[in-house]
Amino acid sequence: MERRELFGSLASAFKPKQELFIRPPYAHNSAAFEQECLECDGKCATVCEEQIIQIGDDKTPRLFFSESGCTYCDACAIACEYGVLHVDWKRPIAATFEIDVSACISWHNVMCFSCKDPCLDDATVFDGVFRPEIDMSKCTSCGFCVRVCPTNAIKVEVNEHE
Ligand code: SF4
Ligand code: SF4
Ligand code: SF4
Secondary structure (H helix, E strand, C coil): CCHHHHHHHHHHHCCCCCCCCCCCCCCCCCHHHHHHHHHCCCHHHHHCCCCCEEECCCCCEEECCCCCCCCCCCHHHHHCCCCCCCHHHCCCCCEEEEECCCCCHHHHCCCCCCCCCCCCCCCEEEECCEEEEECCCCCCCCCHHHHHCCCCCEEEEECCCC
């Protein structure tokens, strides 16, 4: 391998990984956020009734489930005038949910159904009355279970964008 090629491949190996955000569930091209949102005044965040969209310093929207979840109401997509979000591109939120068994009190023999009640998709599956797990084949990634957990045991991981 030539020296230049070697340094090129080393540089790309050490390139910092771009931070991923949970985006509103109506985009089909993740690059459009960085390209188009700069011109916008964050309309999607203004119209979100659940107030889960925050606009970052880079002017792009991201979802936070600390106070509420997504109802897939379409409002953010309808409000977007820059072609980043569109109702035709509706899709599940690109995030995976998992219960941290070391933090979940139900895994330590304390009865708790806090994450079961808000889950309209029946995705929090209990082994009898204890040890819940999230069934990602049913989970719609709405995020409504996150806030209600008394020990903050529901972990959210952003999936890679296309
Ligand atoms: S679909 Fe509705 S609830 Fe979900 S982020 Fe968009 S505006 Fe908010
Ligand atoms: S409304 Fe559209 S263009 Fe504006 S910040 Fe939201 S996604 Fe970006
Ligand atoms: S994120 Fe998944 S497990 Fe949590 S309430 Fe929504 S559908 Fe249920």
